[in-house]
Amino acid sequence: MGADRVVIIGAGPAGLTAAYELQRRAPRSHPVVLEASRMVGGISRTEERDGYRFDIGGHRFFTKVPEVEAMWHEVLGADFITVSRMSRIYYRGRFYAYPLKVLNALWNIGLYEAGRILISYLKWQIWPHPKETNFEEWTINRFGGRLYMHFFRAYTEKVWGISPRRIQADWAAQRIKSLSLMKVIRNSVFGGTDATSLIERFQYPRLGPGMMWERVRDSVIGRGGEVRLGANVTRVLWSEDRVIAVGIGKDSVDGQPASEELVEGDQFINSMALRDLIEAFDPPPPDEVRDAAQRLRYRDFLIVALQLDQVDPFPDNWIYIHSPEVLVGRIQNFRAWSRDMVADESTASIGMEYFVNKGDRLWSMPDEELRGLAASEIEKLGLADAARITGFAVIRQEKAYPVYDAEYRDAVEVIRTWLQTLRNFQTAGRNGLHRYNNQDHSMLTAMLAVRNILGEENDLWTVNVERSYHEEFETKKVESGRRVQTV
Incomplete structure (x- = not known):
C-alpha cells in the first residue's frame, strides 16, 4: 500500500497517534488530520479557564503496551510526572477507600x-x-x-x-x-x-492530558504534516472498494455548511463515531449498514468545573458518588493530579461530572443553573462550602462513551463487515470501533492501522491491550485466509 498522503479523521488520541506513527515509520509521508472542533485531544483534551485547567474526566496514563509507553515518554519527557492515587467511594454518607x-x-x-x-x-x-x-x-x-x-x-x-x-x-x-x-x-x-483500574500509581502530563496531544500536534506540523481544526467531515466519498476523498464543511450558515472542500488521499484512517461515519458516506452504504449504525447508542457527559478559594477540599484525585440522592457521578480534584492544574496553589479546581444524554434536562440546563446544582451538591456531600466558589465553567461532551447495550454487538458486526470491503480505509479508536476502552487501546489501534498501510495485516477489531499483560502474541488465519496478527 502507498503512504504518500494519508487523511485522518479526528485529532484525538487515535488520530494524532496515527499521524505521529506514520511520520516516524514513513518520514516522506504526508498526514492530513481533520478535526471538527477547535482543540486537539478529543475527550482526552484539557480545557482551561482563567488559568485553571481541567480534564473531560480524569485520564490516568498507565499501560503495559511498550510502544504506547515509549511514545508517551518520547513526547513529554520530564513533563510526564508520577502521581500517587487516592480515590474513594461515597455511599450512604460514608467514604469507602477504593481499592x-x-x-x-x-x-x-x-x-x-x-x-x-x-x-x-x-x-x-x-x-x-x-x-x-x-x-x-x-x-x-x-x-x-x-x-x-x-x-x-x-x-x-x-x-x-x-x-x-x-x-x-x-x-x-x-x-x-x-x-x-x-x-x-x-x-x-x-x-x-x-x-488495571486499581493501580496505586500512574503517570500524568504536568499540564493535563491535553498537553500530550498538543505536543503531538506540534510535532506532526513540525515534520510537515497538517492538523486542520474546525474541519468538520460531513461526507466520505467512495466508489467500488475505495474511498476517494472526504468533504469538510466551511463557513456555516444557520448550522449548515455553505460550502465544501474536498480533501483527497491515498489512504484514510477514521476515528469519528461509527454512527456519524456511516451517515457521512456518499453514496450511502447498503440499507442494513445504515440501519445498524442507527442502532448504536452513546452516553454523553458534562463537567461543571468549580474554582474554590481554598486548598484541596478533599485529598482524593477523584471520588465516585454512588449515592442516588445527588445527580453528580464523580468528582475530580485536579490539583491532586498536578499542582500545575491550578492558577494559584492556595486555590482548588474541582470537576463535578454528570453522565447525561444529549437533549435531556441536565444537558439542556443553562450554565448558571448547572453551577447552582454543582454548588449545592458539593455542599450537600460535605466536601466544600458553596460560598467558597469563585468561578466556574461548563463543558458538554457528546458521545463520550459508546454504550454496550443488547444491540451493539450485532450492529458493529454488520458495520465492520461492510467497512472491511474498502481497501484503503480503516477505523480506529474508542468511537471509531465503538469500543469503550482506555487511551492506550485507542493509540495501539492507530499504530497498527499505520502498520497496515505499510504492509502488515492487523485486524484492528480484535486488538486487545491485555496481550502485553500476558505476553500472548499469536498469529492465526482468518476466514479470508489472510494471516492476521492478533494483538
Whole structure:
C-alpha cells in the first residue's frame, strides 16, 4: 500500500497517534488530520479557564503496551510526572477507600452487613447464573448479589442511564477484568492488584492530558504534516472498494455548511463515531449498514468545573458518588493530579461530572443553573462550602462513551463487515470501533492501522491491550485466509 498522503479523521488520541506513527515509520509521508472542533485531544483534551485547567474526566496514563509507553515518554519527557492515587467511594454518607481496604469497609458497613455480603457471595459461588449475558449477571457471579446491590447497581445506572440488565456482560469483562470479591480482599490484605483500574500509581502530563496531544500536534506540523481544526467531515466519498476523498464543511450558515472542500488521499484512517461515519458516506452504504449504525447508542457527559478559594477540599484525585440522592457521578480534584492544574496553589479546581444524554434536562440546563446544582451538591456531600466558589465553567461532551447495550454487538458486526470491503480505509479508536476502552487501546489501534498501510495485516477489531499483560502474541488465519496478527 502507498503512504504518500494519508487523511485522518479526528485529532484525538487515535488520530494524532496515527499521524505521529506514520511520520516516524514513513518520514516522506504526508498526514492530513481533520478535526471538527477547535482543540486537539478529543475527550482526552484539557480545557482551561482563567488559568485553571481541567480534564473531560480524569485520564490516568498507565499501560503495559511498550510502544504506547515509549511514545508517551518520547513526547513529554520530564513533563510526564508520577502521581500517587487516592480515590474513594461515597455511599450512604460514608467514604469507602477504593481499592477496598478491609478494615475501612468493615467499619463503614458494619460486621452484620459484611456477614450478609459474604453469605451472598458464597451463595452465588454455589449457584451462579449459568449464562452471563448482562452486567448484572456477570457482576453477581463474582461479587454476590448483596455487594452488587450496594456498590454496582445504583452507580452503573447513574453512569449509563439504563438498567444494568441492559448492559452487555462484555463491558464488565473489559473494564473490571479478572476482579472478584476474594481477589479484592486478598489484595487489600496482602497488597497488589489484579485489575488495571486499581493501580496505586500512574503517570500524568504536568499540564493535563491535553498537553500530550498538543505536543503531538506540534510535532506532526513540525515534520510537515497538517492538523486542520474546525474541519468538520460531513461526507466520505467512495466508489467500488475505495474511498476517494472526504468533504469538510466551511463557513456555516444557520448550522449548515455553505460550502465544501474536498480533501483527497491515498489512504484514510477514521476515528469519528461509527454512527456519524456511516451517515457521512456518499453514496450511502447498503440499507442494513445504515440501519445498524442507527442502532448504536452513546452516553454523553458534562463537567461543571468549580474554582474554590481554598486548598484541596478533599485529598482524593477523584471520588465516585454512588449515592442516588445527588445527580453528580464523580468528582475530580485536579490539583491532586498536578499542582500545575491550578492558577494559584492556595486555590482548588474541582470537576463535578454528570453522565447525561444529549437533549435531556441536565444537558439542556443553562450554565448558571448547572453551577447552582454543582454548588449545592458539593455542599450537600460535605466536601466544600458553596460560598467558597469563585468561578466556574461548563463543558458538554457528546458521545463520550459508546454504550454496550443488547444491540451493539450485532450492529458493529454488520458495520465492520461492510467497512472491511474498502481497501484503503480503516477505523480506529474508542468511537471509531465503538469500543469503550482506555487511551492506550485507542493509540495501539492507530499504530497498527499505520502498520497496515505499510504492509502488515492487523485486524484492528480484535486488538486487545491485555496481550502485553500476558505476553500472548499469536498469529492465526482468518476466514479470508489472510494471516492476521492478533494483538
